[in-house]
Amino acid sequence: MTTPTIELMSQHGSVRHYKPDPVPESMIEGIVAAGQRASTSSNLQTYSVVATTDSAKKEQLMEISGGQRHIIQAPVFLLWCADFSRLKRVCLHQGYELNADYLENFLIAAVDAAIASQNAGLAAESLGLGFCYLGAIRNQPRRVISLFDLPELVFPVFGMTLGWPVKAPLIRPRLPLKAVLHWDTYQQDDLPLLEEYDQAMIETGIYRGRQVDQPDQDPAIYGWMEHSARRVSKPSRPQLREAVMEAGFSLR
Template identity: 45%
Template sequence: MNEIIDLLQRHRSIRKFTNEPVSTEQREAILKAAQAASTSSNMQAYSVIHVSDAGLKNQLAELAGNQAYVSECPLFLVWCADLHRYAEAAHRHGDTPITGNAENLIIATVEAALAAQNAAVAAESLGLGVCYIGGLRNKPAEVSELLGLPQLVYPVFGMCIGMPDQEPLLRPRLPLEAVYHENRYTPNQAAVESYDETIRDYMKERTGGSTDTTWSKEMAAKALRPRKHMKAFLSRQGYEVE
């Protein structure tokens, strides 16, 4: 429908990058785009940490489950939910304690995500590729320690950015009617079953025929790998989720 919508719809995660650096000008344009995202009551309850130190990148790559592209990508960012700055500001003008309750957890998590997605779109508009790294939540306490995160700050995900050195297949999404509802939530089992077959075909093509799976089977496998430590970790960071 236009060039921007084409760009959004063509998104795929990039996990292999050339050595070409991301310039300071590019990085700042990306981060200014991130800052322009919507924010709840202007809280801007996120922070972004640019990890430029090679040793630190290696440690984070290992903590994320040995994802080499974390250390190899030209620009690695860690997007954090951040109520620390908000709490510090509020404390200077009042004595209402700022708690990491469920609502504040949601606000800060959403703000990090909105800013990050603007950054992703901005990066892709410059011809760069990106990959979100949820794996930072494998070892969130260790990541927080390495980055010096204070109370009320937690790493939501990382993001690799760089010039793509691969052209992965576009992974098909659920049919629109599986995620779209009009006026009332209505599960659409037929759409999910149709998608199961789409993913079966996609995985066969991607693996040269060696993988026979469906979306539903992948979700059952995913359910075996919960990150059960997150509540305790969030509590440690001051998110009492209450």
């Protein structure tokens, strides 16, 4: 079963090498407008996007993100933010007091931003553009907040580089469907499926020279499981909660 939309989705690969050609502003607007068509929790639309083509800003973002060069190479950078600031202004206007004190509020906003961004990304790909998400901007969220003048209750969830790909990206295999799609009850006996996936990932060669910390393993046995296990056995941005709370989300 396929459709042109599913076909487009199947061709997705993150792009980290861009041509210098600019992306017309009208195209950026069209892409974000397509993102806006995504479902959003209670139609609250609790996200905002900050677009920039500014080299000085991109330099800083590259530094924040641990030197990822596609940030300065890409003609456009989109910052996707969880945003309750707009609704704070709405409450003020309507004579209410905003109550965004709960983890639920932050989760709603982060999910809204993610869903809209993926719609936007797909729209971009339909135009022949490529993109790459950037969670690494959360390395230093306070710096990102000040770089873009984000007010209270606007938090940068992730960035996205956008531009014309130098070449078609690698299409990374995904987990076998059976490991992800459960019918009626959750199945935990997925090791054979994961081993099968490990092999598929090893065969792409993408882990060569990119093993996580620790001494390198034989590339013939370093697959998705070892790579992912190494990643998730380390703390992940432990300062993040504090920065989110500082931005005005109490996370109660």
